[in-house]
Amino acid sequence: MYTQINSNITRYVSFSSSELEIFNSLLTYKEVPKKTMLLQEGEICNFEIFVIKGCVRKYYIDANGFEVILQFAIENAWVSDSSFSIYENKPSRVFIETLEDCEFFVFNPETKEELFAKAPRFERAFRILMQRSLAVTQERLFQTISRSATEKYQEFTAQYPTLSQRVAQHYIASYLGISAEFLSKIRTKMAKK
Structure with a gap:
């Protein structure tokens, strides 16, 4: 246990x-x-x-x-x-x-x-x-400020590979600081590659 x-x-x-x-x-x-x-x-x-x-x-x-x-x-x-x-x-x-x-x-x-x-x-x-x-929080702040939305999503999926199947998309968008609609566009664009 x-x-x-x-x-x-x-x-x-x-x-x-x-x-x-x-x-x-x-x-x-x-x-x-x-x-x-x-x-x-x-x-x-x-x-x-x-x-x-x-x-x-x-x-x-x-x-x-x-x-x-x-x-x-x-x-x-x-x-x-x-x-x-x-x-x-x-x-x-x-x-x-x-x-x-x-x-x-x-x-x-x-x-x-x-x-x-x-x-x-x-x-x-x-x-x-x-x-x-504290180090993780500081790194997240740095990434939020310095990365594009696509880069933030890619880093998110690397850090949490199964989370996008476990939680609603609008929660992920909130975490990334973008709208759910914009996240949907990013995911569609990435899926086409």
């Missing part, structure tokens, strides 16, 4: 079997149906989720009322409002919603602190996870 998350966390730091047992004992397993709102704007985020199975989106609503998807979290990914709400204990500016039936492991700030007290080397692993998350 814990193989997937243990493989994910040990990519960065090696742990003894007793440390992994402590880690696993503090995880909460949840099954959540499709279209479940895990977090709404204005709420305090009190979780970090590891996706075992399924797809989750993190998004905000811009000044014009449009949804802007910041992240898709699929198998082996972590999702939270780690940029603001969970660490600052302030109201979130994002929504987190399941797009498929999902299975998760969930941490809350209290269990995470308990983990760090009982197995301090996990603090380094989670610091590395946060650094990687």
Whole structure:
């Protein structure tokens, strides 16, 4: 049951079997149906989720009322409002919603602190996870600013090869910062090549 998350966390730091047992004992397993709102704007985020199975989106609503998807979290990914709400204990500016039936492991700030007290080397692993998350976010920002819509879509399909079969096209368009109609034209043009 814990193989997937243990493989994910040990990519960065090696742990003894007793440390992994402590880690696993503090995880909460949840099954959540499709279209479940895990977090709404204005709420305090009190979780970090590891996706075992399924797809989750993190998004905000811009000044014009449009949804802007910041992240898709699929198998082996972590999702939270780690940029603001969970660490600052302030109201979130994002929504987190399941797009498929999902299975998760969930941490809350209290269990995470308990983990760090009982197995301090996990603090380094989670610091590395946060650094990687920041690097991915920065790279996504760079790509959004500097790439054409076609290049962004090509990079998206390379990063998420099966996601276009799993989620609606308008979600992908929102993630790429383009209209669904324009994405449809890009996909048609690419299919003809």
